[in-house]
Amino acid sequence: MSDGQTSPNAGTGQIVVSGLTKEYKNVRAVDNLSFTVQPGRVTGFLGPNGAGKTTTLRMLLNLVTPTAGEATIGGHRYADLADPLRTVGAVLEASSAHKGRTGINHLRVICAAAGLPRERADEALALVGLTPAAKRKFKGYSLGMKQRLGIAAAMLGNPRVLILDEPANGLDPEGIRWMRGFLKGLAAEGRTVLVSSHLLSEMQLLADDVVIIAAGKLVRQGPVEQVMSSMTHGSRIRVRTPQADELTAALREQSATVDTDGHGVLLVAGVDAPTVGRVALAAKVELHELTTERPDLEGVFLELTAGKAEIR
Amino acid sequence: MNLVRSELLKIRTTNTWWVFALITVPLWGLALLFNWLQTEALTSGNMGEVPADQADQVQAVSSADSLAANLYTNGQFFGLLIVMLLGIVVVTSEFFHQTVTTTFLTAPHRTAVMVAKLAAAGTLALLFWVGTTLLNLVFAPLILSATDVGAQLGSGAVWRAVALNGLAYLLWSVLGVGLGVLIRSQIGATVTGILLYLGGAIGAAIAIGLLAAKFGDWINQLQLLVPSLASSLMVSGADIPGNPPRWAGAAVLIGYAVVAGVIGVLTIRRRDIS
Numbered sequence: 001m002s003d004g005q006t007s008p009n010a011g012t013g014q015i016v017v018s019g020l021t022k023e024y025k026n027v028r029a030v031d032n033l034s035f036t037v038q039p040g041r042v043t044g045f046l047g048p049n050g051a052g053k054t055t056t057l058r059m060l061l062n063l064v065t066p067t068a069g070e071a072t073i074g075g076h077r078y079a080d081l082a083d084p085l086r087t088v089g090a091v092l093e094a095s096s097a098h099k100g101r102t103g104i105n106h107l108r109v110i111c112a113a114a115g116l117p118r119e120r121a122d123e124a125l126a127l128v129g130l131t132p133a134a135k136r137k138f139k140g141y142s143l144g145m146k147q148r149l150g151i152a153a154a155m156l157g158n159p160r161v162l163i164l165d166e167p168a169n170g171l172d173p174e175g176i177r178w179m180r181g182f183l184k185g186l187a188a189e190g191r192t193v194l195v196s197s198h199l200l201s202e203m204q205l206l207a208d209d210v211v212i213i214a215a216g217k218l219v220r221q222g223p224v225e226q227v228m229s230s231m232t233h234g235s236r237i238r239v240r241t242p243q244a245d246e247l248t249a250a251l252r253e254q255s256a257t258v259d260t261d262g263h264g265v266l267l268v269a270g271v272d273a274p275t276v277g278r279v280a281l282a283a284k285v286e287l288h289e290l291t292t293e294r295p296d297l298e299g300v301f302l303e304l305t306a307g308k309a310e311i312r
Numbered sequence: 313m314n315l316v317r318s319e320l321l322k323i324r325t326t327n328t329w330w331v332f333a334l335i336t337v338p339l340w341g342l343a344l345l346f347n348w349l350q351t352e353a354l355t356s357g358n359m360g361e362v363p364a365d366q367a368d369q370v371q372a373v374s375s376a377d378s379l380a381a382n383l384y385t386n387g388q389f390f391g392l393l394i395v396m397l398l399g400i401v402v403v404t405s406e407f408f409h410q411t412v413t414t415t416f417l418t419a420p421h422r423t424a425v426m427v428a429k430l431a432a433a434g435t436l437a438l439l440f441w442v443g444t445t446l447l448n449l450v451f452a453p454l455i456l457s458a459t460d461v462g463a464q465l466g467s468g469a470v471w472r473a474v475a476l477n478g479l480a481y482l483l484w485s486v487l488g489v490g491l492g493v494l495i496r497s498q499i500g501a502t503v504t505g506i507l508l509y510l511g512g513a514i515g516a517a518i519a520i521g522l523l524a525a526k527f528g529d530w531i532n533q534l535q536l537l538v539p540s541l542a543s544s545l546m547v548s549g550a551d552i553p554g555n556p557p558r559w560a561g562a563a564v565l566i567g568y569a570v571v572a573g574v575i576g577v578l579t580i581r582r583r584d585i586s
């Protein structure tokens with residue numbers, strides 16, 4: 001936008017997605033989706049495969065034209081950014097480098113197009129620890145090195161907004177740990193970091209906020225802890241006892257829900273741990289274990305997206 | 313300008329350009345051999361029995377200007393094919409290697425990117441033209457002196473043919489870029505391009521010859537509409553009786569290039585990159 005209008009979000013690096021919709025021939029890949037992403041935090045963009053994550057990110061980056069709705073970064077549509085690479089860095093799925101080009105040349109090509117100084121290519125390579133492979137051709141790169149080169153490309157313009165689509169895919173544990181540290185560091189510097197994933201265990205360690213979608217629709221958005229504790233079926237209590245039948249009967253009298261895993265372990269919901277202990281004492285039932293199981297993000301996620309994640 | 317620099321750097325940092333150059337050299341040599349033999353045949357009057365109605369045409373292509381123009385634009389037939397393929401690769405390699413996402417993230421204004429690609433492909437095509445023309449300037453005079461035609465380097469018609477040859481190289485690279493946008497698959501676009509070029513040239517020449525025999529000579533004018541025939545017409549050193557004028561060949565080719573370029577740009581502007 002060159003008309004001098006400044007939106008309230010200009011320069012803050014806030015991402016706003018509003019009413020975004022994409023219809024393909026046979027499927028509504030993204031369905032009236034709205035959410036916001038704040039700077040200074042890592043936001044996990046979660047959803048099962050086919051939920052519409054990639055389509056959403058590509059619409060945000062002007063690669064796919066929305067059927068309806070709009071997405072802005074710092075108040076501007078991507079296509080209207082004066083200097084896109086200095087504002088937004090993106091690492092997307094199905095994005096790669098020419099097999100026959102060296103890593104450093106891949107970055108230099110981008111620098112040339114964006115009007116960035118050539119030295120930025122060397123600096124960005126160093127940033128991701130890829131300097132030793134600078135002059136090697138892309139086809140000789142391992143998966144981890146390819147992923148790092150993608151991040152180096154995204155960092156060329158030193159952008160304040162980072163967008164990554166499934167960056168952990170195919171990385172080994174060491175690579176994932178590196179990525180986690182790197183992204184957390186960027187958010188700590190005040191940048192906006194939006195990371196999509198269908199791997200929830202990874203997000204639990206990385207994300208501050210989550211945006212969960214399924215079948216193209218928003219399911220839940222907010223800080224990780226809040227989303228987890230907002231679960232309708234809060235926590236469960238795990239009880240181990242040699243007198244499972246007696247305890248089950250006693251707990252059901254307190255209108256608790258009791259499931260068994262068949263190995264002498266009861267999974268109790270609807271009452272808290274002290275209540276279970278009291279009921280057991282009153283019924284003279286011996287307890288070998290009594291733990292409160294807080295649902296992990298994985299569980300929350302599966303529950304939230306259950307039934308909506310059918311193959312589309 | 314940044315975008316053109318980037319596109320040229322893309323070309324420079326891969327093998328494609330010199331592999332194509334290496335392929336061009338033997339094809340150029342083959343063409344030279346062929347044209348040498350043809351020049352000898354035409355100058356020694358060894359054309360065998362020439363039917364009376366074709367005498368004029370043989371006369372025209374045997375003129376010194378025509379012979380010289382033919383040799384100074386030697387290698388055009390395969391050269392144009394090569395630069396068209398380069399134009400195709402400039403676009404399709406982006407899809408093949410999945411670099412198009414990065415390209416459009418770096419420069420969201422797709423029209424500008426496509427114009428830069430056209431400029432880069434055109435620059436490369438002109439370099440190929442310069443290369444083959446330099447070779448021709450070395451070898452053509454040898455053949456022309458050997459056949460007693462003389463180097464003809466003072467002839468305006470010869471230089472006009474050389475310049476139009478450059479235009480043909482430029483335009484064919486544009487056609488290649490357009491084709492690359494329409495057919496994203498590298499193999500698909502390459503095969504289609506080669507078939508259209510060779511099949512178009514040979515098939516159309518035969519078809520037009522047959523039709524002309526049946527319906528009269530005016531059909532010959534139609535060869536103008538076949539891009540590869542239009543470009544060879546463009547560089548003939550003299551107007552050949554019964555064929556369309558040279559400028560018309562140029563006009564038709566420019567028309568095709570403009571259409572290909574515009575369709576290419578409009579298509580890529582709308583396309584979802586996913």
Ligand SMILES: Nc1ncnc2c1ncn2[C@@H]1O[C@H](COP(=O)(O)OP(=O)(O)O)[C@@H](O)[C@H]1O
Nearest residue numbers: 024027029048049050051052053054055312586
């Ligand atoms: N270019 C396309 N044409 C048709 N359907 C598509 C296209 N891209 C994605 N889809 C469909 O849209 C849905 C969402 O896909 P995607 O955004 O890739 O999901 P995710 O990244 O969350 O796995 C899927 O059902 C997918 O098959």
Ligand SMILES: [Mg+2]
Nearest residue numbers: 053054093166
């Ligand atoms: Mg995806």
